[in-house]
Amino acid sequence: MEHSSLAGRIFRGVALTLVLVFFMFPIVWIFLMSFQSNEQILRIPPSILFEPTLSNYQALISGQLRTTAGNIDIPFMRNLMNSFVLSSAAVLLALLLGVPAAYAFARFKFKLGETIAFTLLSFRFAPPLLVLLPLSLYYQQLGLSDTYFGIVWVYQLIALPLILWIVRGYFEDISPDIEHAYRLAGHSWREAFTRIAVPLAGPGIAAAGLLSFIFCWNNFVFALILASADKQPVTVGALAFVTASGIQYGQIAAAIVLSVTPTLLLALYAQRYLVEGLSLGAVKG
Amino acid sequence: MARLELSSVGKAFGSVRCADNLSLAVESGEIVAVFGPSGSGKTVLLRMIAGMFEPDEGDILVGGQSIVGAPPERRGIGMAFQNFALFPHMSARDNIASGLRAKGAGGDIAAKVASISSLLKIGHVLDHRPRELSNGQKQRTALARALIGNPEVLLLDDPLRNVDAKLRYEMRLELPSLLRRGSASVLYVTQDYREAMAIADRIAVLIEGRLVQVARPEEIYAKPASVAVARLFGDPSINLAEVTPVAEHGALFADIAGTRVRLDTGDREPIDLGACWVGVRPDDLVISHAPGDDAIPARVVAVTPMHEKAVLLLRFSDGAEWLAALPSTTTVADADDNVFVRFAAEASLLFDRATGVRIGLPHRRQAA
Numbered sequence: 081m082e083h084s085s086l087a088g089r090i091f092r093g094v095a096l097t098l099v100l101v102f103f104m105f106p107i108v109w110i111f112l113m114s115f116q117s118n119e120q121i122l123r124i125p126p127s128i129l130f131e132p133t134l135s136n137y138q139a140l141i142s143g144q145l146r147t148t149a150g151n152i153d154i155p156f157m158r159n160l161m162n163s164f165v166l167s168s169a170a171v172l173l174a175l176l177l178g179v180p181a182a183y184a185f186a187r188f189k190f191k192l193g194e195t196i197a198f199t200l201l202s203f204r205f206a207p208p209l210l211v212l213l214p215l216s217l218y219y220q221q222l223g224l225s226d227t228y229f230g231i232v233w234v235y236q237l238i239a240l241p242l243i244l245w246i247v248r249g250y251f252e253d254i255s256p257d258i259e260h261a262y263r264l265a266g267h268s269w270r271e272a273f274t275r276i277a278v279p280l281a282g283p284g285i286a287a288a289g290l291l292s293f294i295f296c297w298n299n300f301v302f303a304l305i306l307a308s309a310d311k312q313p314v315t316v317g318a319l320a321f322v323t324a325s326g327i328q329y330g331q332i333a334a335a336i337v338l339s340v341t342p343t344l345l346l347a348l349y350a351q352r353y354l355v356e357g358l359s360l361g362a363v364k365g
Numbered sequence: 366m367a368r369l370e371l372s373s374v375g376k377a378f379g380s381v382r383c384a385d386n387l388s389l390a391v392e393s394g395e396i397v398a399v400f401g402p403s404g405s406g407k408t409v410l411l412r413m414i415a416g417m418f419e420p421d422e423g424d425i426l427v428g429g430q431s432i433v434g435a436p437p438e439r440r441g442i443g444m445a446f447q448n449f450a451l452f453p454h455m456s457a458r459d460n461i462a463s464g465l466r467a468k469g470a471g472g473d474i475a476a477k478v479a480s481i482s483s484l485l486k487i488g489h490v491l492d493h494r495p496r497e498l499s500n501g502q503k504q505r506t507a508l509a510r511a512l513i514g515n516p517e518v519l520l521l522d523d524p525l526r527n528v529d530a531k532l533r534y535e536m537r538l539e540l541p542s543l544l545r546r547g548s549a550s551v552l553y554v555t556q557d558y559r560e561a562m563a564i565a566d567r568i569a570v571l572i573e574g575r576l577v578q579v580a581r582p583e584e585i586y587a588k589p590a591s592v593a594v595a596r597l598f599g600d601p602s603i604n605l606a607e608v609t610p611v612a613e614h615g616a617l618f619a620d621i622a623g624t625r626v627r628l629d630t631g632d633r634e635p636i637d638l639g640a641c642w643v644g645v646r647p648d649d650l651v652i653s654h655a656p657g658d659d660a661i662p663a664r665v666v667a668v669t670p671m672h673e674k675a676v677l678l679l680r681f682s683d684g685a686e687w688l689a690a691l692p693s694t695t696t697v698a699d700a701d702d703n704v705f706v707r708f709a710a711e712a713s714l715l716f717d718r719a720t721g722v723r724i725g726l727p728h729r730r731q732a733a
Contacts, residue, residue: 104499253370260417263437264444266467281452 097134102184107340113333121329136334145331146324156335159317163339164229166303166313167296170235171182171289177236178243179285183277185244186251200244203237212305219306226308234302246291250284251277290350294343312330314339367441367517368392369414369550373421376409376574383409383622384420385574391550393517395540398553398565399578402597406574407554408447408554411520414552415444427550429519438467443516443549447523447633449497449507449635457482457506459490464514481509484543501532508543515547515643522554537563560587570594588714592721595644595714600674603644604687607718610638616710619643620638620679624661627710641720647690651679652697652704665698 113121115132117335121201139145145152184190185197215234224230258280259272267275278285300315318335349364369391376384383406391397395542400405412654413450414435415421417515424431431439452458458478465474482488485505498506504524511519520546525533541564544551555561561568562582568696570590578590591593594601601638608619610628617628620645628643632718656662662681666686670676680686691697715724 091603165429227542255448255450257446257448258452260412260415260437260447261450261507261510262452262463264415264440266438267463267513270435271467276452335403 088096110310110333110336113329114337116325116330116333118328118330121333131243136242136330137338139331140334143321143330152320154317154320154331156317156320158232158310159312159314162311162317163297163313163315164342166231166235169228169356170239170296173232173245173292174236174239174292174350175285175289177282178277178288179247180239180242182247183273197244197248200241204241209299212301213301216305222353225306226311228311231303231307231311234306235296235299237302238295238299242295243285243288246288247281247284250281253281253288269326286350290346294347297339301343327329367550369518369552369611370426370429370660371410371414372424372426373423373466373638374413374420375409376418376420376422377415383602387423387571387574387576389569389579391518391552393550394548395567396544396551396565397555398555398561398568399571400555400558400561400597401569401571403556405571407556407571408522410571411412411444411522411552411554412476412516415442416438416440418516421434441517442520443505443511443514443518443633444520445504445511445524446491447520447526449527451503451510453495454614455629456492456494457487457565460495460506461509461513462493462508469513475597477513478509479490481513486507500528504528504532506697510697512543512547516549517727518584519547520548520554521551522557524553525560539566558600570597572597581692588723590723592644592716592723595716595723599646600697601647601688601690603646603714604650605642606685606687608641608643610643610715612636620661621660622685624659626659626661626708627639628712628713628715629710638715638724642716642718642721644714644716645687645712647676647688647709649686649708650689652679652689652691653705653707654702654704656705657707660707663704663706665700665702665704668698668700673733679704680703 090111112130113127114136115134116130117133120130126269130275140154140156143153143155143157145154185193219225220229224233255278259276262276263269263273297313298315299313304316304319309317318339319333321332321335371387371389374384374387376383386408389397400409401407409418412418413434414425416432416435419433425433427441451457452463456461461478461482462474462575465477478491479488482491485508487502487509489506490502490506495503495504495506504527508524511521525536528536537560544553544564553561553564555564556635565582567579568582568585570577570585572593578585579586580596585594586598589598592605606619606621610617610619612618613634615635615636617630618625619628619641620626654662661681663681666678666680668675668677670693673693674690675697676688677691678686679689687706716722716726
């Protein structure tokens with residue numbers, strides 16, 4: 081590689097730039113849009129030269145959306161908070177349930193074990209809309225619709241299979257003899273699980289947790305049907321920007337920037353684990 | 366200290382019987398090697414004692430108390446694994462000390478770790494993680510971890526399998542005294558008959574889940590219970606010929622490749638026998654250029670030098686091939702030479718061809 085010609089290096093540089101522009105352009109464009117007014121965004125031809133304004137962010141943070149038809153209240157900051165609470169709680173619950181389950185599936189052969197594991201995975205390929213209609217009826221009966229707990233529960237459809245299958249692969253990679261040795265040294269199976277299996281599967285658990293956080297954060301349809309405005313996450317809250325007097329592109333862009341930032345930072349911080357976790361889960365699962 | 370006793374232990378996985386009516390007692394301070402080909406059930410046996418599986422039948426006793434059903438951490442067993450099974454996220458020191466800490470041994474942990482690690486010559490690597498250790502150091506760390514708590518029963522699952530030949534040789538010399546330190550009952554699993562003979566007081570030969578013979582090493586070599594045992598002990602392995610021995614003039618004779626040779630009867634009355642195998646170890650063959658009535662003519666097919674020995678591949682007139690192992694200092698024959706093969710009657714072993722059992726064993730005498 082180090083002996084490549086000048087032309088080769090230039091070509092590689094150009095190719096890399098093209099790919100980077102291709103993938104980064106939407107994000108950069110939205111970032112720029114978030115500092116423009118609706119008029120600036122909609123002018124023809126579009127231009128990257130504009131006078132930046134913070135009015136979009138102001139509107140979001142104060143919760144007052146100014147449109148030509150008047151002011152509308154939007155609970156954007158509350159939506160953002162809801163996203164945080166719902167996704168974190170869902171991932172936490174899924175880790176609490178999924179990690180021990182993954183361990184059981186990896187270590188013990190039991191009746192219907194594979195069937196149960198596969199059934200849990202199959203939740204990932206059922207179209208959510210198909211599940212939602214009966215689910216919303218049940219939820220109304222049970223008094224779970226429009227509760228945080230109800231949404232966290234339905235998010236388990238997203239998070240639990242993911243955690244189960246990725247973490248299971250990690251547990252299967254740990255030689256059972258290591259745990260046997262720990263038990264022979266005088267520790268109970270619970271200690272062997274918490275002090276040997278969980279730390280050794282740590283990167284996998286972190287990756288699975290991050291991935292399911294991102295998937296929960298991005299979910300739209302569950303909360304749309306099962307929750308009302310004050311419990312809805314940003315993905316649903318963004319609908320408020322489609323107003324009677326038009327679509328508030330500037331505010332949408334600012335909202336996207338605000339709602340993407342946490343997951344983007346998380347993903348950048350943990351990319352190493354993410355790639356490792358994903359590929360390992362794929363190979364071992 | 367306590368004696369380990371297995372009584373009629375049986376275990377099956379599906380249709381595969383890994384342990385079939387195993388009975389064995391290991392006295393305190395004794396080292397018993399469990400030796401057998403791979404897949405014979407050695408590891409399953411150790412794991413039943415360690416509590417990773419429970420036996421389907423029979424009982425396992427330590428100091429007269431049954432340990433079947435007890436969780437592994439309460440069995441008082443130290444174990445060294447073939448793949449070392451060190452805790453990868455802990456230093457060598459923490460690996461070794463983990464057992465003492467679990468028992469709450471208190472302040473003398475550091476002193477005990479220091480003493481066992483100096484004994485095993487790993488004192489300088491105690492702060493390293495397992496992945497920074499060489500295979501030899503890993504193996505010594507695993508041994509230290511098994512030995513440190515002075516367990517009543519010590520199980521070693523082929524601990525020298527994954528270390529290089531030089532280290533294996535060194536450890537073979539060091540291990541017996543290390544293992545006898547705490548007067549534990551030691552079960553030592555190995556696939557190498559030389560290791561078993563070097564380390565153990567007694568050897569238990571396990572073939573297809575059955576204990577075929579339990580005896581002192583020299584006894585197993587000299588009087589193997591069956592053809593299978595005879596084949597497992599010795600390198601190159603024992604030569605066998607199909608014969609039907611006949612008794613004449615108070616001695617036993619058999620026909621090997623057209624030559625009548627006298628066979629060993631020990632102090633017993635020679636009688637006509639049915640179909641048998643006669644076995645002669647390669648070391649017991651004598652090669653010469655002098656013909657004789659009792660010498661089997663053969664052609665040397667190949668000569669393989671093996672450090673202190675030379676191994677000759679011989680072909681008899683009937684096409685059978687035997688091996689002879691001679692001290693490499695004496696070059697009696699080269700490839701393509703025609704030679705004569707003799708062996709002392711006492712060197713011959715007779716086995717029943719149908720059952721493989723050695724003929725002449727006191728309790729199997731009627732099998733002849």
